Amino acid sequence: MVQNFSTRAVHVGSHPDPTTGAVIPPISLSTTFAQTYPGKPIGEYEYSRSSNPNRTSFEQVLASLENGKYGLAFSSGSATTAVVLQSLEIGSHIISIGDVYGGTHRYFTKVANTHGVDSVFAQNIVEELPSLIKPNTKLIWVEGISNPTLSVTDLSKVKQIIKESGKEDILLVVDNTFASPYITNPLDFGADIVVHSATKFINGHSDVVLGVAVTNSGEIYKRLTFLQNAVGAIPSPFDSWLAHRGVKTLPLRVKQSSESAQKIAEFLESSESVQAVNYPGLKTHAGYEIAQRQHRNGLGGGVVSFRIKGDKEVAAKFTQSTKLFTLAESLGGIESLLEVPSIMTHAGIPIEDREKSGVYDNLIRLSVGIEDTEDLIEDIKQALESASK
């Protein structure tokens, strides 16, 4: 029986404990597992860096939710990126979207290059890709929904360009953090590996840092499993258990956040105090059509960004005026957050590059939580009034 998304979120990897009947699997803290004979462990586990019951359970549910065969968990989204990059040989070339997550940009330009892996960034990847592919290009890195301008990449088109280039060994990697597996499943659109900062929507409660990679390829899985063990950037049993608990409510949380975000985006678009709104659920958004095809029910996700009328002082004043939205980095938790990318998450990027990607000084990013929609809109309304005074 093929089960639907929410059913799989609750049941995959979560079975009553066979010895005690505990409905929720216990946290397995043991670092080592008994063997009956040298090299013959009692069960499937030997040593907790190589694999651990709580990590396995979490990896299984994530693989299922991303419509993949294999899942691998890491100690953070950044560790996931590092391990995927370490799987490339010296002399490899990467093509990335221009407005890639800051930490990923940092890894590409300050770490991967010191290991002989070079990267290039494209403002419009679909247009520029054919001319950027080189004989040593091994990997293309895109984000399902990008940060903080929420542009959407047409994955089938990227896959088609790879095919037409005749270099079908190029891997397409999609960082699906901003969308979450509930909104879209990149493997269905041709991605070879999908990665997440599970710190965000997947765990969903702003209390675990964790990452995950999912693939359908046995060969990629083998390589990444080797590195997961060799590098050792693995999550603890407790964090795996917490993230597994969190992901069971992913569909409910993301549905609520996304519905509120849509209404907030529409409200902002109609406000006199707002210059522009970025949200893939709005018809005015450049990625609207792609989102309609690539996203579940055309949902836009739980993040909205907008330019308030005025300068960065006005943007800062807005962040001082909200009562429900907390001023903080990160996203994807049950509580609403807001930030000013030009001063916070994207402060390290030179202003010309920043503005080319749409990250202006007056841009504000909202991570919409699961509070009541009317309360959130009311909060934004009063903060816009205070900021514009």
Ligand SMILES: *Cc1c(COP(=O)(O)O)cnc(C)c1O
């Ligand atoms: C947060 C984030 C990461 C990094 O994940 P960590 O868990 O913080 O290491 C990578 N990609 C995106 C899109 C993110 O938002």
